Amino acid sequence: MIQETVWLISLSLMAIITAVFIYVAVNSSKTVPDFEAVQARALSFRAKLFWTLLVAGVIIFIATTQVLPYATTRGEVSADAVEINAVGKQWFWELSQNEVEAGTTVIFNVTTEDVNHGMGIYDSELRLLAQTQAMPGYENKLKFTFSEPGQYRLMCMEYCGLSHHTMIIPFNVK
Amino acid sequence: MTNESSISPLDKSARYAIVAYLGISALVFVLMMLLGLLMRMGQAQWLSIPPHIFYQVMTAHGAGMVGISGLAASAVLWYFLRRHVNLTTGILWANLVFFLLGVVLILGGIFLGGYGGAWTFLFPLPSHGMGVWGVSGAASFLIGLLLIGVGFLLLYLDVGRAIISKYGNIGRGLGWPQLFGNSTDFPPASVVASTMVVIINIAGILAGAVVLTMILINLFYPAFAVDALLTKNLIFFFGHVFINATIYQAVIAVYEILPEYTGRPWRVNKVFLAAWTASTFMVMFVYPHHLLMDFVMPTWMLLMGQILSYLSGLPVLVVTAYGALTIVHRSNLRWDMVSGLLFVSMFGWAVGVIPAVIDGTIAANQVMHNTMWVPGHFHMYLIVGLVAMLFGFMYYIAQNGAPKLLDRLAFWVYLVAGTGFCMNFLASGQASVARRWAVHLPEWVGYSHAASILAAGIALAALVFALRFLTHMGNARTA
Numbered sequence: 035m036i037q038e039t040v041w042l043i044s045l046s047l048m049a050i051i052t053a054v055f056i057y058v059a060v061n062s063s064k065t066v067p068d069f070e071a072v073q074a075r076a077l078s079f080r081a082k083l084f085w086t087l088l089v090a091g092v093i094i095f096i097a098t099t100q101v102l103p104y105a106t107t108r109g110e111v112s113a114d115a116v117e118i119n120a121v122g123k124q125w126f127w128e129l130s131q132n133e134v135e136a137g138t139t140v141i142f143n144v145t146t147e148d149v150n151h152g153m154g155i156y157d158s159e160l161r162l163l164a165q166t167q168a169m170p171g172y173e174n175k176l177k178f179t180f181s182e183p184g185q186y187r188l189m190c191m192e193y194c195g196l197s198h199h200t201m202i203i204p205f206n207v208k
Numbered sequence: 209m210t211n212e213s214s215i216s217p218l219d220k221s222a223r224y225a226i227v228a229y230l231g232i233s234a235l236v237f238v239l240m241m242l243l244g245l246l247m248r249m250g251q252a253q254w255l256s257i258p259p260h261i262f263y264q265v266m267t268a269h270g271a272g273m274v275g276i277s278g279l280a281a282s283a284v285l286w287y288f289l290r291r292h293v294n295l296t297t298g299i300l301w302a303n304l305v306f307f308l309l310g311v312v313l314i315l316g317g318i319f320l321g322g323y324g325g326a327w328t329f330l331f332p333l334p335s336h337g338m339g340v341w342g343v344s345g346a347a348s349f350l351i352g353l354l355l356i357g358v359g360f361l362l363l364y365l366d367v368g369r370a371i372i373s374k375y376g377n378i379g380r381g382l383g384w385p386q387l388f389g390n391s392t393d394f395p396p397a398s399v400v401a402s403t404m405v406v407i408i409n410i411a412g413i414l415a416g417a418v419v420l421t422m423i424l425i426n427l428f429y430p431a432f433a434v435d436a437l438l439t440k441n442l443i444f445f446f447g448h449v450f451i452n453a454t455i456y457q458a459v460i461a462v463y464e465i466l467p468e469y470t471g472r473p474w475r476v477n478k479v480f481l482a483a484w485t486a487s488t489f490m491v492m493f494v495y496p497h498h499l500l501m502d503f504v505m506p507t508w509m510l511l512m513g514q515i516l517s518y519l520s521g522l523p524v525l526v527v528t529a530y531g532a533l534t535i536v537h538r539s540n541l542r543w544d545m546v547s548g549l550l551f552v553s554m555f556g557w558a559v560g561v562i563p564a565v566i567d568g569t570i571a572a573n574q575v576m577h578n579t580m581w582v583p584g585h586f587h588m589y590l591i592v593g594l595v596a597m598l599f600g601f602m603y604y605i606a607q608n609g610a611p612k613l614l615d616r617l618a619f620w621v622y623l624v625a626g627t628g629f630c631m632n633f634l635a636s637g638q639a640s641v642a643r644r645w646a647v648h649l650p651e652w653v654g655y656s657h658a659a660s661i662l663a664a665g666i667a668l669a670a671l672v673f674a675l676r677f678l679t680h681m682g683n684a685r686t687a
């Protein structure tokens with residue numbers, strides 16, 4: 035699951051930064067006679083740090099952008115996908131179909147008749163699996179394969195006024 | 209580093225203005241934090257808050273916090289930059305007047321007009337209040353924002369004018385002759401940072417003014433067609449730039465004050481200049497990372513959003529945070545409220561980079577966008593980073609940094625509760641809790657219990673900081 039991975043990475047990196055700050059704070063009362071020397075060492079380490087982060091960033095960028103969620107909206111067709119129209123309105127969803135078989139790939143054509151909404155697919159454990167925005171005058175196509183059966187929910191992911199938090203519609207995967 | 213004795217004294221009017229900016233900010237921060245606490249307690253179901261009230265409070269908290277951060281941060285910029293260039297005190301006051309007028313209209317729009325369309329006023333929500341608010345509430349809110357924008361625009365135009373008249377042009381303010389040539393006559397850090405802020409904030413405020421005007425016209429003449437995707441781009445450009453600029457202004461306090469405490473200069477060199485020039489461009493072009501879930505946006509812009517999100521973390525971590533760490537390390541510095549809060553602020557900014565960068569990754573954004581992850585990362589920047597910087601600056605200005613027991617206590621509560629509160633947001637975002645929901649699903653409520661307690665801690669600690677400033681502001685620095 036993306037969330038778990040992301041959470042672990044975040045916690046680890048944040049812990050490293052925290053440790054560095056604590057280390058510096060704890061040692062701040064000590065002194066070194068020669069700040070120039072401290073600075074020279076710090077600068078040479080900084081150069082290494084910079085290049086390491088840059089290279090890591092490039093690698094992560096390439097690795098994470100191999101599959102983008104935009105292809106369907108750009109016109110890529112998926113032969114046996116089921117198309118479902120999802121229209122957001124203040125404050126309910128209108129779906130052309132609210133049930134599919136497990137294993138079905140669905141293309142949600144998401145738009146709105148009034149303000150911005152967002153459509154998030156939540157599983158029965160309330161985990162967010164994918165989302166897209168619902169924009170007035172535009173149609174975002176969200177492709178998602180429901181591999182597991184269960185009672186899913188589509189919930190509003192963009193603030194749309196008074197009843198934003200009630201824009202939930204069940205979606206059944208048999 | 210600036211030589212104390214060479215600093216010309218602040219004239220009385222400028223001194224009062226700085227104190228007024230900071231005094232008002234201190235109060236508003238505490239008040240807005242209480243609104244934040246209210247929201248968390250509502251989500252915790254400890255208080256029963258009707259949804260329309262929740263969303264009004266959310267709108268006030270968002271607009272109030274962003275606005276007051278801008279105000280307080282501009283005081284930091286002004287206070288230090290005036291040591292190097294000739295700023296106009298009258299404009300500093302004019303900005304405050306515009307700000308207060310704007311606040312009146314905003315509060316009226318929200319609490320009298322019922323406007324609850326969030327500080328981001330995403331088109332066409334302002335005109336779709338569905339009976340909760342009408343045209344007048346929305347218009348009052350939007351015009352209020354516009355007025356605040358006019359004030360800030362005047363202020364940054366004056367700052368730009370002053371920098372140009374001393375240094376010749378904007379590029380020189382950023383140190384380009386030194387960056388791209390052999391001159392070693394570097395401009396001071398405050399000038400470089402201020403120049404960057406002038407560029408980005410003038411661009412940001414103008415974009416904001418354009419989009420506010422479009423939405424206002426549409427509000428009264430719906431036949432005036434407005435494109436929802438275009439306005440979204442403009443709004444996020446403006447919003448992203450403006451809130452980020454607050455940190456880039458407030459960090460001037462770190463550049464100026466930490467060296468005073470450690471006796472080590474903050475070196476301006478090519479790396480520093482390169483970092484600020486790079487940030488100038490990145491802060492402006494990174495905004496599409498707010499639109500990663502708008503699939504109709506051009507792919508190249510969204511990829512640019514991800515790349516720049518990664519890159520813009522680098523100057524923060526490798527130049528500013530790293531620089532602060534180097535000058536503090538084994539420096540035998542004097543710890544007090546000023547140095548303590550400034551040090552904490554560097555921690556908050558650096559540590560907040562991580563969840564921000566992660567959210568800027570398209571693959572992660574698919575399951576993090578508009579979850580609590582988002583307020584999680586920006587509250588880390590803002591509570592533990594920015595606001596700590598600003599309170600540190602207030603202690604510095606009021607010259608009451610030597611901590612009493614109460615200050616010490618408030619400091620630790622602020623640090624621990626602040627970090628904990630943001631980690632709680634992040635944890636709930638990671639667990640898919642949606643942001644901006646007045647009423648949470650039963651499974652989500654537990655997070656808000658812990659968050660409410662932590663929020664109360666932050667607000668109490670901030671109250672101590674604020675009262676300390678308000679009771680010592682008579683002792684404000686005269687230079």
Ligand code: HEM
Pocket residue numbers: 240241242243244245247248266267269270271273274277326327328583587590591594595642643644645663664666667
């Ligand atoms: C005690 C401290 C604070 C508390 C308890 C608090 C609480 C909250 C809460 C509960 C939300 C709404 C979360 C949701 O989407 O469900 C929020 C949003 C926000 N907060 Fe805070 N906050 C605090 C401090 C700050 C500070 C210091 C700033 C800025 C300097 C800030 C800026 C914002 C902004 C811009 C939003 C977004 C509003 C929106 O979604 O429209 N907050 N805060």
Ligand SMILES: [Cu+2]
Pocket residue numbers: 122123125150151152190191192193194198201
């Ligand atoms: Cu909605």
Ligand SMILES: [Cu+2]
Pocket residue numbers: 150151152190191192193194195197198199201
């Ligand atoms: Cu909604």
